[in-house]
Amino acid sequence: MAERTQKQKPTPSRTDEVVEAAPAVVGGSEKLKAELDDLLDEIDDVLETNAEDFVKSYVQKGGQ
């Protein structure tokens, strides 16, 4: 749980968020891009080292 909580936001009223979005969106998208870059850096560390083998070996039996 702790790992997940780090980016927790309060649950805002979406309608309000959209109404005030116009000026905030520019700054917001910069922030999103920075977050995305951090995420990609992190993914480079945690993605299976041999993605091709991992994907190939991931075979499940059909269920319901």
Next chain:
Amino acid sequence: MAIPKVCGIETEYGILVRGPVGENTRNPVSASSLLINAYLAANLRKVGWDFEDEHPGSDARGFSVDDLLEPEIETHLVNAVLTNGARYYVDHAHPEISTPECRTAREALVFDRAAEEIVWASMQAANALLPAGAEVLCHKNNSDGKGNSYGCHENYLVAREVPFGRIVHQITPHFVTRQIVIGAGKVGCELSGVSSSDVPFQISQRADFFEEEVGLETTLKRPIINTRDEPHCDSSKYRRLHVIVGDANMSETATLVKLGATSILLAMIEDDVVGDDLSLANPVAAIRNISHDPSLQRLVTLRNGRRATALEIQWGLLELALKYERSHGLEPVGHDVGREVLSLWEGILTGLESNPESVAHQVDWVAKRRMVEAYAARHDARPGDARLKALDLQYHDLRRDKCLARRVGLDVLTTAAEVHDAMTNPPLTTRAYFRGRCLAKWPTEIVAANWDSMVFDIGREPLRRVPMMEPLRGTAESVARLIDESDTPAELLARLGS
């Protein structure tokens, strides 16, 4: 009159064993058994499941199909009841957890999260039994990317008196279009003849696997509406609508809205306020077309000839739900939870319409797609690149150090404390309370348990079966004191008057 929307969720997890182990251990049935047994051994004494009540061949449409289907549950496999009222078992070569019956979508979300934590704890327990260098991996997803799918099913209590045909016609538009809100996203396509350059990314894990509108099957020719009529309660009063058309979600918001919006719509159908205006001409084609178009622009044809996007149909359903809230209230789903769900649902539709990235903290497919596209841009990965599929799989990986869903900034709606509590304690508000508390207090005197009864050994013949045909009886309010004050099951049964 709408009845309380008791609900639950059952998830089959993907499973894989890696490292220096033999074929036997790699076999998914053995691996699933190892996983569950390791958890049980580490945590509690096993109480077996009682199959007295299982009739998976009963059909809600009213005809018998005994000749068509064998019972789907293999009784020789591991099958246990947990003290939180859940069932933990091996089903079709997958570990599966069915949450206990919950009174609201919010409760069911907590128990679904608890199920994830139980599987994670099971992985730790199983790894401790495996040779060094070997590990068991579990994924909360619905497909291996090679045409094999496994389910995340929802269950809802509905009034028997509501004609089943009305439920089918009126809930189908939601089941086809709700994926834009709660789809878990998938890299590529598993329909034969469709390549990953045709469909590099789609909205739903499961849409490729639905071939019929209505039917009894769950493993082949899967239907959008499953007709399994196995209410696990008083069948003269209730149905259990068994929904097989959803994705397993990593986003808590998605799980809450999935269960909550469907509960509200089912209450509305019971109160007959939905109508047929949004009926689709071809639901099977529509569910795939919508899934294959993350731009959300594709039009599907309604039975009245009108054409609409999935988003327009979702807005239509939400507007009906808001109107229902004003005319009838939301008591059948719990007022506060219902209000929260409607607000989240509306916010997500608004976001999808204006700027889908704005709901990446709530909607799994949006979060996954954003991650996959950014990764592809950085590493110049083309459709079909194994790394993109690895990202998809790892989004659902339950290993905490590998799980990508934990890293994309999804909102968290539960607390660690309530999830931890739900791993061992039952909900207070349904008969699962009675099941879970009795199991915790008298593990050796309970011979067997299932959804609608428990069998006690009270030290003398015969064994005593306690029927639990009412999902909302056996709650903490009605039996907590009785259980607290009884020293033995015999005393409890005497006081229950059975």
